[in-house]
Amino acid sequence: MNPLSAPLICRRFKPHPLMLALLWAWRGSALAQSADAQAPDALPVIEVREGASVAERRQLPQTSASVTAAAAADGINVTDSSDALKYLPSLSVRKRYIGDTQSPLATRTTGINASARSLVYADGILLSALVNNNNGNGSPRWFMVAPEEMARIDVMYGPFAAEYPGNSYGAVTEIVTRMPQQFEASAKALYSQQDFSQYGASGTYRAQEYNLALGNRDGALAWRFSANHLDSFSPPVTYVTANAAPAGVTGAVATQDRTGKPVFVLGAGNLTHTVQDSARLKLSYDFTPALTLSYTLGMWQNQANANAQTFLKNAANGAPAYGGGFSANSVDQQQWMQGLELRSKTEGVWDWQLAASTMTSSRDLTRTSAAAFPAGAGGGAGTIADAGGTGWSTLDAKGIWRPSGADGKRGAHVFSFGAHYDRYTLATPTWNTADWISGGNGALASDSRGKTETSALWAQDVWRLAPSLKATLGARYEWWRAFGGYNYSTNASGVGFPVNQPQVSQDGVSPKASLAWSVNDDWLATLSAGRALRFPTVGELYQNVLVGGVYLQANPNLKPEKVWSTELAIERALAEGQGKWRLSLFEERVSDALISQSSTLGSGVASFTQNVDKTRQRGIEAAFERNDVMTRGLSFNGSLTWVDARILANGGYVPTAAGATSVGKRTPYVPEWRATLVATYKPDDRWSYTLAGRYSARVYATVDNTDVNSHTYQGFDGYTVLDARVRYRFDRHWSAAVGVDNLTNRDYFLFHPFPQRTVFAELKYDF
Template sequence: MKLPSPSSLCHPARRNPSPMLLAVLCAWSGSTWAQQSGPATGSSDVAALPAIEVRSTGSVAERKQLPQTSASVTADAAADSINVTDSSDALKYLPSLSVRKRYIGDTQSPLATRTTGVNASARSLVYVDGILLSALVNNNNGNGSPRWFMVAPEEIERIDVMYGPFAAEYPGNSYGAVTEITTRMPQQFEASIKAQYAQQDFSQYGASGTYRAQEVNASLGDRSGALAWRFSVNHLDSYSQPVTYITASAIPAGTTGAVLAQDRSGKNLYVLGAGNLTHTVQDTARLKVSYDFTPALTATYTLGFWQNQANASPQSFLKNARGATVYTSGFSSNDVDQQQWMQSLELRSKTEGQWDWQLAASTLSASRDLTRTSTAAFPAGQSGGAGTIADASGTGWSTLDAKGIWRAQGSAQVVSFGAHLDRYTLATPTWTTSNWISGGNGTLSSDSRGKTETSALWAQDVWRLSPSLKATLGARYEWWRAFDGSNYSTSGSTAFAVSQPEISHSGLSPKASLAWALTDDWMATLSTGRALRFPTVGELYQNVLVNGVYLQANPNLKPEKVWSTELAIEKQLREGQGKWRVSLFEERVADALISQTSIIGSGVASYTQNVDRTRQRGIEAAFERNDLLLRGFSLNGSVTWVDARILQNNGYVATTAGATSVGKRTPYVPEWRATLVASYKPDDRWTYTLAGRYSGRVYATVDNTDVNTHTYTGFDGYTVFDARVRYRIDQHWSGALGVDNLTNRDYFLYHPFPQRTVFAELKYDF
């Protein structure tokens, strides 16, 4: 069967693939493409992308028959081939995925998928053992980022990613992807300790330095009859490169040292200094306990705690005539003090007979979340003075799920169904203070509050029509409301308090999928589904001021209405040598929730609006080839092409003469993405890996006027190579050396991203 080339789908003027992309295409032409779904094959020692196991029978806690295309990585594969410092790193080479991680210890790391960008955290879902880590209090790359830090990498057994909104079990936020992290439970006593060190040498504009990170993880667990438990603690101490820069349109009088650059629209500006050089100290503790009341009934309790103490400081490039450092009004420091708790309780049956069921409740909330920021003039402001205190304590969410499954005799039909309830709470008051380092709350200067709540009923029927044909039909009905919304702001001595209206929406999301086993090793699956992505409480109610741009609350947003379709063709290669998959997909979104910048009165405001229509269509190919040319050598990777366009946008207001948003690329979605991972395992001790990641440039504006990519606030395309060598010394000890960004690529994704970073780790398993 001859497969179409992704490049043949593009206009010739757009053909400019990177060397990384060319390498992937060459691998494809060698007929080594492989699927990322279907039963996992081969040894767990193979550093590849094994697929999620799909079972026709089993309890509701096991992997169910779900119609999505999927990709997976196991703990063994990640340990061998990936430089991992937190759980998000394990997704690094999976198809069409990227996590915007600016430095080791970054707490604002959203997930981007095939058709969604790094500013759309609410368009995907991340779970650990069924506990929601996605912060659906917002849809951004800040406080809406998943809480990756609530699970340590050493706890993970495997990670499965499912693409598209084709399973009725998941809410409409799944239309990007669903990531399910599964942690391990011991079968006997076990313990481990791992130490890791990382170092980055960074140089950009006038900033340079060496930035280090140290991390230690310890865990232990045991099983005694019906009781099993696992306890893990993690400590991280990390320093970041500059995360922001202070810029101005002119050089301050009487100073030298400013660096001439251009902003993302191509206009000249001067870089005066670096900001948010962050030192973060984080601790995570997690306890998971399970008890088998009977062989068919298990209860599981999980308790997680995370704390973060961080401080960020600036660095000025400016000098006066005497050579002394000069600061302007744009320089500031901040301290962060955070504590978050996670709890869940699950009761499930596992008869693997005709009926099974599950009850689960979870909550994740911030018991303390304070950000203290200086507003006093520097350098005096570094040691105290006026400032603000932003308090997000109390922000969080809770979920409740009841699920059941019925299996027809002979498993010709499997029906699953359930009910869901969630609530999200946002609280973000900001106070003035006389001393930003240690002072108490002064006058309330702003506040944003609100809640959203969703209840849902869903059902899915997997019906085997014949030995080679399987249909999956499902539907989800949701009732959503937003309430208790309020905003408070001040202008000079005048205060403005607004009570926002309560709003509600509801709707049905049908799903359908047809899988056809053409032969024993060929599979074609056609899936389609509707999704409703309701506005987050932050999109509705959060008012903040960021870098002089006012982000305005919009309490009357409508939900995104998504129709998504995928045709996936998959083939298993012989004798466990690998697999390949090609997926054609299209996604049409009505009332897409996208932030736009417009003029309001005499000011510039950025706020979320309903964009009438967008369309994302493309092709994704993924492959895995084991024992290629010689035993122990594996090659796997992916390439994705997406044509993402705004088709209608009646709310657009041009800020540049002649600009338009219709026909322009949807913000933050690159045209090309690719990964390639080559791993060689000559024996049971050594593993050598060289990997690469490629992404084309993206636009951050709906009218695509941000034409300059290589600058602070711009978005570069990039090709980044990583390497890792792991050595298993004996059955207890192992060590690894690695490098991320091997070629020291200098690039921006709004923020300056890490340059060459080296890793060293040592682990002991009892």
């Protein structure tokens, strides 16, 4: 089936060079001749590039896509673990600069501000910060895994596995790290540089990163250690705006806000210098060949300073001038990660696993100026926000039973089951201080606290109905509660208002079903359906705070999202390992969708979350991989996704303008089109050349789609970004690479200004 043959899609489609190239390559792969592949009863998951994916190993029913460490080293300019996802189908990570700690993952049907609608794990340790559902403190802790540790990343789409909670309805990302088989060591140095120019801001912003990794195995004991250091300068992350230019000054840049109204840009904000250090140690011990204990300890710390730059000059003497809205801040953070796992690996009748993990903030201070600039940049009144008590812990027990058939061989059923517990804690008191740079805590200005916990039982049966037919049936039952909610705020006179929020609880079952049919040696069709319950995060319920000029408003009365997802995936493996392709048709219906909204208040932004009665996201995703195209060593891979995302009912909507409505409008933050295309040429074992492209249509950030002007600060542009990378291996020890992201210097916004042309140089030594 050609996805462009559908009349509705034809009416909406506007040809784009990247899309046309992708479709040409995909069409060619579909016409390739087939040959012998796996047997019909193998039921292959064809997205896997090499080795077994997490979905295959655990016999999970989701469609999956993968990238290996070798492929990432050859073809992706990687500065942290999230970069490895750049070209996987329907995915994007909101990364504003190298070292950005607020980088949520967007999936097929979820946007860049919905971090709790997907899950990110590293060796089973939860990196997703389900303390919130935003692009701030809810972002995954990508920095806890260095790229040099990774063996592969697997992404599984949709809430079709009972093993995962309802947050999986966007996608589940599993980062799999390596354990050495003998002594190994590596060292890598990376340098990058970006020349940035926008509005009245311009400059050159550099970053340098160093990594050291060691590991060994001595009989039953294996260990791996990795340390990483980053020193990075960012271009502007925000801008200071006003509805009118201040009197007596020049330099204000006239433009329009995202609704099309006149606005003036007075200066740039949050030009950030961040210095980050991280270290990770993993130990494993094989008590027997079938019983392994592993322990992981990770530490990350960050010292960051963010300053402002004015565009204004005094009309009389030309001296720098400042209006309202300028501020500076500093960040001091330290976080710890621990994971303990005991598992059997007999691959016989029984296997089991016990796992526990924690992520804690031992120090998390943000100091922000409140005094008027320019004096405020050097000290004076401000606030100190302390999120040091925020974190989470998880506990899982899992088992798998593979009963034998009457003939003593592997039977028709594989049962897996488990129990889960988690707790998330939010603590964000903010104090006034007489000196924001070095002063102590003064009077309490605001506070937000609370906890959530979830207990769950789940079971799944993989039932081989026939040699070519497999059903997967499962269910997950969850008990959730939120408690300890507390908010404190002060008015302009300093009078405090404490509020103890009510305890709330919910429970429910999420059934799952999937049917996979191996049509013949090359073709596989899978039909999946599943329900998911995505409970509100503790931050959505209780966080009431000012972060980076954005006022976050709590709502303790939110209801959980109730999701029904379906997918029909058709996959084909091409002859002699020449590639594969997949076509997925999917639909997602959400009741009580938790959607974050924001509105501009002067130069500030207010953000709040509301339950939207019903949304529906349906679409088509095509993905392909084709090797040795026209010449040996030339490969293509890519994807094309179309999504019709609509709000079907929204009884709580309050019109923002006369005649405005939200029903029938596009669901916020979900683009209609996305595409990726990657061409890699490896003429020999030494050289690798890659040219890649990423495309996304524009998105709306409001439920009524009134943000019609996308190319402005706080708007959401469509974009086409081209990247390039060349890598050379001198010998088995030394390698070097140079690369460029945003080759054509595309100037675009995703609320914030996004990186312009950035060049990379990398040198690595492997022992």
